[in-house]
Amino acid sequence: MSSHGEQEIRERTTTLIDQVGADAGQVEFRSAQWDAGLAMVQYPEGKGGLEAPPKLQSVVQDELRAAGVRYDSMVINPIGIGMGLPTVLTYGSDEIHDKHLKRIFTGEDIWCQMFSEPSHGSDVAGLASRAVRDGDEWIVNGQKVWTSLAHYSAYGMLLVRTDPDVPKHKGLSYFIVDMKSPGIEIRPLYQITGDAEFNEVFFNDVRIPHENLLGAVGDGWRVATTTLMNERVALGGSSAPRGSGTIAALTSLWNKRGPELPEPQHSIMRDRVSRLWIESEILRLTTIRARANATVGNPGPEGSVGKLASAELNQRIWNTTMDLLGPEGFLHEPGYPLDRSAGASSMSLSKSFLRSQANTIEGGTSDIMRNILGERVLGLPGDVRVDKAVPWNEIPSS
Ligand SMILES: Cc1cc2nc3c(=O)[nH]c(=O)nc-3n(C[C@H](O)[C@H](O)[C@H](O)COP(=O)(O)OP(=O)(O)OC[C@H]3O[C@@H](n4cnc5c(N)ncnc54)[C@H](O)[C@@H]3O)c2cc1C
Numbered sequence: 263m264s265s266h267g268e269q270e271i272r273e274r275t276t277t278l279i280d281q282v283g284a285d286a287g288q289v290e291f292r293s294a295q296w297d298a299g300l301a302m303v304q305y306p307e308g309k310g311g312l313e314a315p316p317k318l319q320s321v322v323q324d325e326l327r328a329a330g331v332r333y334d335s336m337v338i339n340p341i342g343i344g345m346g347l348p349t350v351l352t353y354g355s356d357e358i359h360d361k362h363l364k365r366i367f368t369g370e371d372i373w374c375q376m377f378s379e380p381s382h383g384s385d386v387a388g389l390a391s392r393a394v395r396d397g398d399e400w401i402v403n404g405q406k407v408w409t410s411l412a413h414y415s416a417y418g419m420l421l422v423r424t425d426p427d428v429p430k431h432k433g434l435s436y437f438i439v440d441m442k443s444p445g446i447e448i449r450p451l452y453q454i455t456g457d458a459e460f461n462e463v464f465f466n467d468v469r470i471p472h473e474n475l476l477g478a479v480g481d482g483w484r485v486a487t488t489t490l491m492n493e494r495v496a497l498g499g500s501s502a503p504r505g506s507g508t509i510a511a512l513t514s515l516w517n518k519r520g521p522e523l524p525e526p527q528h529s530i531m532r533d534r535v536s537r538l539w540i541e542s543e544i545l546r547l548t549t550i551r552a553r554a555n556a557t558v559g560n561p562g563p564e565g566s567v568g569k570l571a572s573a574e575l576n577q578r579i580w581n582t583t584m585d586l587l588g589p590e591g592f593l594h595e596p597g598y599p600l601d602r603s604a605g606a607s608s609m610s611l612s613k614s615f616l617r618s619q620a621n622t623i624e625g626g627t628s629d630i631m632r633n634i635l636g637e638r639v640l641g642l643p644g645d646v647r648v649d650k651a652v653p654w655n656e657i658p659s660s
Contacts, residue, residue, distance in 0.1 A: 264314075266313075271279050271321045276329075284331045288371065300322045302319065309363055316553065340496065341493075342369075344492060346417075348560055350438070358476075370571070372411055374410060374412045375409070376439070376488065377421045387434065391423060393422040394538075399472060403468075404422065409462070410459055412448045420439045422435060427463065429654065434483050435477075438483040444580075449463075449464070455609075476514070491631070493626075494568070494569040495565040498565070498573070498623075501641070508540040513645035516586065520535070537544075548567070562638075563638035569640075573631075577622065580618040
């Protein structure tokens with residue numbers, strides 16, 4: 263790793279802002295940010311980074327925020343940037359890097375993740391979609407579900423079974439898929455919020471070039487683990503400024519409604535809001551500490567701490583917000599916009615409450631996070647796994 267320091271990164275960022283302009287368009291600004299090595303400072307030079315310590319990315323973000331640059335990776339291309347970038351960087355060839363990395367960061371190509379299937383969410387390693395080799399191509403058949411943003415995506419990360427005769431974790435392979443390939447059918451699914459954020463994706467004899475394989479044939483579980491570890495950090499690793507994010511919605515509502523509450527509701531609610539503010543601050547500081555200790559490379563199982571804590575805290579904050587709103591919280595906007603909301607800041611309070619129900623499911627449920635932390639961080643006895651050593655095609659299925 264090179265010896266870039268905080269001051270140098272700060273100066274490089276202000277130079278970037280001076281040269282490109284804080285009000286430049288998304289693709290123009292982020293393209294220049296990538297070329298300057300300030301997209302992911304820990305990435306290699308020439309590939310969006312400077313081989314600097316990962317914690318220095320927050321210096322870039324602070325400077326961008328202060329200058330009024332508002333492009334947020336988690337809004338622009340959450341799956342592409344949160345999970346696609348690190349997976350492609352880790353397992354892709356130089357040609358694949360050149361084709362995809364920068365366009366993922368600029369948001370020119372939206373990406374989706376096609377792991378879950380109707381009977382295989384938590385047990386994703388048991389998935390049934392098949393890919394069969396045909397010369398320089400693979401032919402894919404099967405179905406994915408809950409595929410966020412598939413209806414907007416240029417590319418997808420696909421996990422499929424290439425060998426049904428070996429135990430489930432060993433027979434998987436991982437491909438980059440052009441989402442416009444013939445034979446892919448995408449059907450949006452409506453959520454409780456009224457948005458269609460995710461989809462069913464059907465594969466009917468879809469042909470994927472062999473060169474789109476990430477990792478070796480049969481090594482898909484290892485590649486998928488990289489994606490999943492990064493997903494948990496992307497979902498649970500936000501370190502927005504103190505008092506911002508979800509807790510800001512609650513404190514702002516409290517400031518308006520709190521003074522009008524009669525006793526004892528006022529004291530009880532003040533206690534609940536204060537506790538949640540403190541918990542948010544603890545989580546924020548824990549995330550900053552984790553980032554300061556992060557080394558170059560992909561995160562490990564400890565990334566599940568932030569995912570688990572933020573998902574459950576988020577739900578508690580929105581529950582309290584609904585209690586403070588009272589009957590008004592039952593009012594929702596009409597309509598089913600077939601769209602994806604740009605984030606909590608643009609959603610109504612009641613819709614944000616509904617959306618938060620997914621937090622403890624998406625990216626792995628809270629039960630699965632507890633299993634991972636118990637087994638892989640705390641070293642507790644493992645979950646019961648009777649099918650781990652059995653060839654996949656001998657595992658009973660419904
Ligand atoms: C908003 C949203 C977006 C999503 N986006 C994507 C996406 O883009 N791509 C994608 O591939 N998937 C996506 N998913 C799917 C998500 O990863 C799965 O829903 C999740 O992993 C749970 O799987 P499941 O729904 O099949 O539930 P199941 O696995 O059937 O779980 C049902 C219940 O059993 C519990 N359970 C299961 N196994 C265990 C165990 N071993 N120990 C203890 N408890 C257990 C679970 O915690 C849960 O409470 C998304 C989901 C949501 C809600």
